[in-house]
Amino acid sequence: MAALPLMKLIRLxxxxxxxxxxxEERLLRxxxxxxxxxxxxxxxxxxxxxxxxxxAELLEINSVLRDKVPVIRRFSGGGTVIVDxxxxxxxxxxxxxxxxxxxxxxxxxxxxxxxxxxKVFQGVGDFVLRENDYAFGxxxxxxxxxxxxxxxxIHHTSFLWDYEINNMAYLKLPKRAPEYRLxxxxxxxxxxxxxxxxxTNFITRTVxxxxxxxxxxxxxxxxxxxxxxxxxxxxxxxxTERELEEAALG
Amino acid sequence: MALRVWASSAANALKLSxxxxxxxxxxxxxxxxxxxxxxxxxxxKHEGSVATIGITDHAQDxxxxxxxxxxxxxxxxxxxxxxxxxxxxxxxxxxVNSPISGEVVEVNTKLTETPGLINSSPYAxxxxxxxxxxxxxxxxxxxxxxxxxxxxxxEDAAH
Numbered sequence: 001m002a003a004l005p006l007m008k009l010i011r012l013x014x015x016x017x018x019x020x021x022x023x024e025e026r027l028l029r030x031x032x033x034x035x036x037x038x039x040x041x042x043x044x045x046x047x048x049x050x051x052x053x054x055x056a057e058l059l060e061i062n063s064v065l066r067d068k069v070p071v072i073r074r075f076s077g078g079g080t081v082i083v084d085x086x087x088x089x090x091x092x093x094x095x096x097x098x099x100x101x102x103x104x105x106x107x108x109x110x111x112x113x114x115x116x117x118x119k120v121f122q123g124v125g126d127f128v129l130r131e132n133d134y135a136f137g138x139x140x141x142x143x144x145x146x147x148x149x150x151x152x153x154i155h156h157t158s159f160l161w162d163y164e165i166n167n168m169a170y171l172k173l174p175k176r177a178p179e180y181r182l183x184x185x186x187x188x189x190x191x192x193x194x195x196x197x198x199x200t201n202f203i204t205r206t207v208x209x210x211x212x213x214x215x216x217x218x219x220x221x222x223x224x225x226x227x228x229x230x231x232x233x234x235x236x237x238x239x240t241e242r243e244l245e246e247a248a249l250g
Numbered sequence: 251m252a253l254r255v256w257a258s259s260a261a262n263a264l265k266l267s268x269x270x271x272x273x274x275x276x277x278x279x280x281x282x283x284x285x286x287x288x289x290x291x292x293x294x295k296h297e298g299s300v301a302t303i304g305i306t307d308h309a310q311d312x313x314x315x316x317x318x319x320x321x322x323x324x325x326x327x328x329x330x331x332x333x334x335x336x337x338x339x340x341x342x343x344x345x346v347n348s349p350i351s352g353e354v355v356e357v358n359t360k361l362t363e364t365p366g367l368i369n370s371s372p373y374a375x376x377x378x379x380x381x382x383x384x385x386x387x388x389x390x391x392x393x394x395x396x397x398x399x400x401x402x403x404x405e406d407a408a409h
Binding site for chain 1: 290312313314317318320331333336338339340341342343344345347405406408409
C-alpha cells in the first residue's frame, strides 16, 4: 500500500485574518509542502472580499466607514464575508501531484473538498455542496475560495459557527449570487454550525477526515514564520479609508 | 459533461472565420493551427516580431465562466513558464503563465469590461497579451497542435 502524502497541520486560535491570509499566500507560493491551517475564530470583525471585489457593489460603505470595520481584498477568488470570533477557517494547500486524482481546476477541487467534508458531517444535518457553498439543506454555512498556481492550489473555507446579526447589515445582496439563494436576504440564506455540532467536534472530525487521505504532521506557527520572509510580497491588503471613500463616491 | 464540452467548443469553432484555421480534437476542445502550446494550457502564436498569447479552449472550458482578468502593463517583462497574470472563475483565481520570454507590447484591454471573451473566443477576441520575444528558440520547446491535443486527452483520461 502506497504511503499517504505528508500534510503539515497548523492549528491556530483567534489569529488576525490578514495574518492568516499572508501566511497562506506565502505557503502557497514558496513552500513545497502540503498544508492544512485551522484558525478557530479571528480576533476582530473584518470584511473580506475576493480579488475582484468592488466595495461599492458589495458593501454598505457608509456604515462600514462609520463603524471603522476593516475591509480586506484577499488573494483568492470568490465572494465577500464578514468574519469574527464566530468564524472557523479551514484551509488546504496542496501539490497537485499529491492529490493527483483531482484535476487542478475550481470544480474538481470543490468536489474533492465536499467529499472530505461529507465525512466530517456524516450523520449530522443534511450536508450538501450547493454550487460552490457548503450548506445544510438550502442554507449556507461555509463559503469557499481558491487560488490555483501551476503546480499547487489552495482551497480555503470560512465556516459560520455563529454570527452577529448586526454585522450582516454591512453586506449588500451581491449581484453575482448562486441560483439556490433565490434572492433571500442574508439571514434567510445562512445558518449557524453551532446548531449542528460542537465547535471542537468539528475541528477534531476535520483532522480525522484529513488523516484518511494524508499523513498529518502537526507543526506550530512559530516554526513556520521564523525567520520572517521579508522578500515575499503579499497580495491581500486592507483597503484604506480613502479607497473606501472614493468607492462610495462612485 | 462531454456533450456540454462538445457544444461549447463547436460553438466557439463556428464563430470563427474560415481564415482562422481551427481544429476540433477528439477531446472536443479546439486548438489553433499554427500556434504552440504550454503544458499549463496557454497558447502562443508568433507572427513577425510579435507573439500573441492566451489560454486554450481546454483551459477556459475547465475553468468555467471567467469574471475577472488581471494583466500586466505594457513594457513589463515576462519569463517562460512564469506567471504574468491571472483569471478569476467560479471562486478561484488561476495563474496564467507565459509560454515564452519577452517584453509585453500590448494587452487586451477589452478583457477588463468583457472577461467572458476568454470563454467565447479563446484564440481570437480573448487573446491576453502580445509579446516581443527575447528568445524565439523557446518556441521549439512547446507542443504543436497535435501533440497538445493528445496531451489534453491524456490529462482528462487520467482524472
